[in-house]
Amino acid sequence: MNDFTNAIEINGLTKKYDGFTLENVTFSVPKGSIMGFIGQNGAGKTTTIRLLLNIAERDAGEIKLLGRDAVKDEYEIKQDISAVFDEVPFSEKLNxxxxEKVFRPIFRNWDTEAYHGYLKRFSLPEKKKIGEFSKGMKMKLQIAVALSHKAKLLVMDEATTGLDPVVRNEILDIFLEYLQDENNSILLSSHITSDLEKIADSVTFIDKGRILLSGYKDDILSSHAVMKCTKEEYKTVAAEDIISARLSDFGVDVMVADKKGCKVKYSGITFDTASLDDIMMYYVHRDKKEWV
Amino acid sequence: MKGLIYRILAITKKQLIYGAVLIGAFIILGMLFGASYRFGNLKIIMLILDPDYSAEDIQKSIEGIANAMVFMVLIGIIMVMGQGLTTVTEDYKTKWKSYAHTLPVTPRQTAAATYILLIIEYAVSFVIFLLSAVTINGFFGLSLTMKNIGNYSMTMLGALTVVLILYNIALRFDGEQKAIHILLCCVYAVIMVIMVAVAVLKGKIPEHIRQPIVDMLTEAFKMFRKTMFLFPAYSAAVIALCFHRSVKLIERREK
Structure with a gap:
């Protein structure tokens, strides 16, 4: 495997569908890190991931995975990639x-011991049909398969959605363990931002097919803030500082992207820390500017 | 590829077992009929039903019964051979196709896994079928002629090519149910065309137009009979074309 600094490099990725366009998507996932890929339902997360994995044909753009061309070196790269989807792709008739007998010959680095270790750890029965598994068990099984062939990149599309908090936490812990090896990287798409706040190193936020934010999570969280204004104070806030403003009977909450600068500029106003959820919500309403 | 072959086998295992039981039942039924004719009362029943039956009539009827029994086994085997198709529907249901694109498996390997399995199933089925045909005929006191073996081989080879064409239709339309419906529509259409053609030929067509058509069809049928020995070559060509098409269909990405 050649040397690379970014596990994923996407440049100008474009895909046009009837009624939806993924436009000029550009971001990268540094090697050894976990990136949260956030956005509303229908924002373009799944489309991006499908293009990334070459499940769908792209119209334009370049994708490099583990330092190699995602299309030209497709089958070689895929020995080192694992994908986990929100729906389990295994036949319910299998156990x-x-x-394991299916995947062992497919992956050259298949690790039988690791696979059985994960089955044991996740308390998954070996002989029970997958059709009789709960949603959480099915997801754990998919993750067990994904982690058992020494993949260097995990791509997960809403893998934790629909799972209860206990199972989600268990899975997030496994991801953190996986990242102990600095050659491993994860792209985790989710709209459950609390999970990403826990484990992500960086975050990319997509909305209506466009990347709105991409960078280190801590930088994004520290640069954004919610200003708690009265209606009078709100009138004094410059339009260019406002991402969007939420109006209520008690006042106006304003999302700003330059917390430091705004704190100096609007010294009398209270600033609240913004969560990823807040950032996502205020950015989604950026076109309207004001919302209730 | 080994993993992919195992996967199809594991998914269709239950249907294969049910199919084997069904075939076994047909073979036993055939043997019982044969034993009843040779050692029991089937001949007596036939004579009771029609006392005017001559020895030749009985022989003909028995050959008919034996053929029907062998044919039932053949149909069972063809049905079992088509079980590989059910994985297409299963794959559609579980979205395996998308997942398979994330695996280090080329479309050629995916298609080859299905074809190798179908051809192995075909070879095994053919041996089982021949053994059962010999046994059933033996129970009737009849022997299997080379002509019979040739006909059976061609029927099975033809069935294999139909299964592979169906596999391609199933891949194209993401499910074997749709493929079967499309095939049935095609069969009905062909039957309708033949029926209309027969009706036209038998109808009020002037003799000077009708006769050349009849002669042409007769000649074509004769030529077809003469080139029957090439049937395996035709089948091999169809299988190769089907394989090429399957690779293309598996290779397809979402637009």
Whole structure:
């Protein structure tokens, strides 16, 4: 495997559908990190991931995975990539043991011991049909398969959605363990931002097919803030400082992207820390500017 | 590829077992009929039903019964051979196709896994079928002629090519149910065309137009009979074309 600094490099990725366009998507996931890919339902997360994995044909743009061209070196790269989807792609007629017999010959680095270790750790029965598994068990099985062939990149599309908090936490811990190896990287798409706040190093926020924010999570969180204004104070805030403003009977909450500068500029106003959820919500309403 | 072959086998295992039981039942039924004719009362029943039956009539009827029994086994085997198709529907249901694009498996390997499995199934089925045909005929006191074996081989080879064409239609339309419906529509259309053609030929067509058509069809049928020995070559060509098409269909990405 050649040397690379970014596990994923996407440049100018474009895909046009009837009624939706993924436009000029550009971001990268540094090697050894976990990137949260956030956005509303229908924002373009799944489309980006499908293009990234070459499941769908792109109209334009370049994708490099683990330092190699995602299309030209597709089958070679895919030995080192694992994908986890929100729906389990395994036949319900199979069981975990049979699944191993399917994947062992496919992946050269398949690790039987690791696979059985994960089955044991996740308390997954080996002989029970997948059709009889709960949603959480199915997702754990998919993750067990994904982690058992020494993949260097995990791409997960809403993998934790629909799972209860206990299972989600368990899975997030596994991801953190996986990242102990600095050659491993994760792209985790989700609209559950609390999970990403816990584990992500960087965040990319997509909305209506466009990347609105991409960078280190801590930088994004520290640069954004919610200004708690009265209606009078709100009138004094410059339009260029406002991402969007939420109007209520008690006042106006304003999202700003330059917390430091705004704190100096509007010294009398209270600033609240912004969560990823807040940032996502205020950015989604950026076109309207004001919302209730 | 080994993993992919195992996957199809594991998914279709239950249907294969049910199919084997069904075939076994047909073979036993055939043997029982044969034993009843040779050692029991089937011949007596036939004579009771029609006392005017001559020895030749009985022989003909028995050959008919034996053929029907063998044909039932053949149909069972063809049905079992088509079980590989059910994975297409299963894959559509579980979205395996998208997932397969994330695996280090080329479309050629995916298609080859299905074709190798179908051809192995075909070879095994053919051996089982021949053995059962010999056994059933033996129970009737009949022997299997080379002509019979040739006909059976061609039927099975033809069935294999139909299964592979169906596999391609299933891949194209993401499910074997749709493929079967499309095939049935095609079969109905062909039957309708033949029926209309027959009706036209038998109808009020002037003799000077009708006769050349009949002669042409007769000649074509004769030529077809003469080139029957090339049937395996035709089938091989169809299988190769089907394989090429399957690779293309598996290679397709979402637009």
């Amino acid at each position: 975990a043991t049979q699944l």
